[in-house]
Amino acid sequence: MTEGVPLTLSAREPYVPADRLVAEMVPPPRFDSVRFDTYVPDERQPSQRAAVTALSSFAAGLGGAAADRPTGVRRWFGRKQAAPTGPRGVYLDGGYGVGKTHLLASLWHAAPAEPERKAFGTFVELTNLVGALGFQQTVRTLSEHRLLCIDEFELDDPGDTVLVSTLLGKLVDAGVALAATSNTLPGKLGEGRFAAADFLREIQGLSAHFMPLRIDGEDYRHRGLPEAPAPFSDEVVVKAAYAAEGASLDEFPALLAHLAKVHPSRYGALTDGVRAVCLTDVGPVPDQSTALRLVVLADRLYDREVPVLASGLPFDRLFSEEMLNGGYRKKYFRAISRLTALARDAKGLAGQ
Structure with a gap:
């Protein structure tokens, strides 16, 4: 990574050998x-x-x-x-x-x-x-x-x-x-x-x-904690991505499209070396397949304690009412919960 230039998750295509899958079957960093x-x-x-x-x-x-x-x-x-x-x-x-x-x-x-x-x-x-x-x-x-x-x-x-x-x-x-x-x-x-x-x-x-x-x-x-922080402006998110060491910067729609090309077993490797995720233009997730891939990414980011700074739509509005009332509702609520926690962790990146 060039100093001062953020990583781009949607440009990464990680390879994970089978022996790494076995060796990594331990509690993730958050629970170490x-x-x-x-x-x-x-x-x-x-x-x-x-x-x-x-x-x-x-x-x-x-x-x-x-x-x-x-x-x-x-x-x-x-x-x-x-x-x-x-x-x-x-x-x-x-x-x-x-x-x-x-x-x-x-x-x-x-x-x-x-x-x-x-x-x-x-x-x-x-x-x-x-x-x-x-x-x-x-x-x-x-x-x-x-x-x-x-x-x-x-x-x-x-x-x-x-x-x-x-x-x-x-x-x-x-x-x-x-x-x-x-x-x-x-x-x-x-x-x-x-x-x-x-x-x-x-x-x-x-x-x-x-x-x-x-x-x-x-x-x-969310027990006894303040409400999730509101999304920031694109300018704040981009500035933070360039200022923070090991930060990534992606447009949310491009990242969602890229997740379809990477097997979910590699989402952990996708975030290797990433110390903060910065997202611009966060909006509604278009379909259930995309939503389920985002759930896996949210889990891997949460496991690794990677803060998420975002602009656009609040995380509690990512999924449609139909999704939140469907058979995968627990996954979506877990993703909202975890992304909200990571958004709180990211407030310092924006100088708050």
Whole structure:
């Protein structure tokens, strides 16, 4: 990068080798330092503190017999012997913004195993790994792990659900402990969350291995915080992009068009080295396919704590009412929530 000239995301075409996909299956930078004792429960929601207690016990239960294979596998999952420490999988059930990812990452950190024997990734990253390595090699690779944490388990695509459920069945047989959060099924409106009963039904034969933990509460990203900052002018955004080291500068429509040319598994690599994202001409997302790609990018930016400075339309007006009332509503609200948090982080770039 030439000094003083911002990067352009829409000009990048990253390549991500399969071994990097495996090596990067750890909690993202935003959650690298989280632990159970850094989670701040909402005292009005007893289920949050109860979840911390239950997950701490679950993590502790992964020691001892977990280190012995295949004997430990037979103790945990054998049909003829009851698991002495209860279910060997846990599902975090709750709305967006209640801290499920924080708790899932805390579980990964607390599990008594070497980092290379624990894996953490989103459902999309897991399906991408299967695509890169093939099913059998993915099974062999992940079977060496003691714990697999899956964030944002997606049940929108029946084919992917069957694929991952089959994969998890193989991993259970190999003695891998499982933990997951999930997204909303199409048509599941209600609270904007995916119910535990539906999750357990979709993973069929694996349901007996999961202990559901309900986590109630409001979106912590906006708990007691001021309203999201209004968009800035194009002039302010461009000036900030040239002034900030490692900043990128893109017209929003051009970036959306470019995302269609880059596989979502590469969106993390797309932001490598980027310390701030500056966007001009932010406007309504034109269609659902584009909207879902933007959701993935928002997740990767949030994971990496990359502030987003923008001009144009406020982030809470990116998605149409039809989208916000449809089957993917939870994804869109999560994207709005995360982009709003990143917009707050970017205020300093504009001198505020």
